[in-house]
Amino acid sequence: MEDEAIQVRFRHTAGDLGPWTFVESSSVQSLKDKLFAEWPKDGLFAKEPPGQSADIRLILSGKFLDAAKQLKEYKRDMGEVKSDTVVTMLVHVRPQPTPAKAQGGTATPQKQEQKGCGCIIS
Numbered sequence: 001m002e003d004e005a006i007q008v009r010f011r012h013t014a015g016d017l018g019p020w021t022f023v024e025s026s027s028v029q030s031l032k033d034k035l036f037a038e039w040p041k042d043g044l045f046a047k048e049p050p051g052q053s054a055d056i057r058l059i060l061s062g063k064f065l066d067a068a069k070q071l072k073e074y075k076r077d078m079g080e081v082k083s084d085t086v087v088t089m090l091v092h093v094r095p096q097p098t099p100a101k102a103q104g105g106t107a108t109p110q111k112q113e114q115k116g117c118g119c120i121i122s
Contacts, residue, residue: 003023003024003025003072004023004024004081005021005022005024005083006021006071006081006085006087007019007020007085007086007087008020008021008022008031008071008086008087008088008089009086009089010035010058010088010091011088011089011090011091012048012090012091012093013044013048014040014043014044014045014048015044015045016088017035017038017039017040017091019086020038022034022071023071024071024072024075025070025072026070026071027067027068027069027071028058028065028066028067028068028069028071028074029068031089032053032056032058032067035053036050036052036056049093049096050093050094051096055093055094055096056091056092057091057092057094058089058091059090060074060078060089060090061077065089
């Protein structure tokens, strides 16, 4: 049985990218790699660039997709996919940490604010 081709468009707050065609045996990681390679370097996309493909999270039908899975494992979430169907996935980019500037103008790492309980049980 031959792999079915699936057209995928990626929707980000800066706009849409694609659609690009993938075979259903493509891993979600391969989609993220393609998106990272094609990420625009200008315009609104430049305001939130991913540092690497692992910083990109894909969402389909309200679910984050697992990078190790194949597209065919999410076909039920895509609905009926025909030859002219374009599947839209939402894109979330993990924000890059920005170093704080010290008074001398050099970058220093920001202190992480502790969250949660600070209890000690003895």
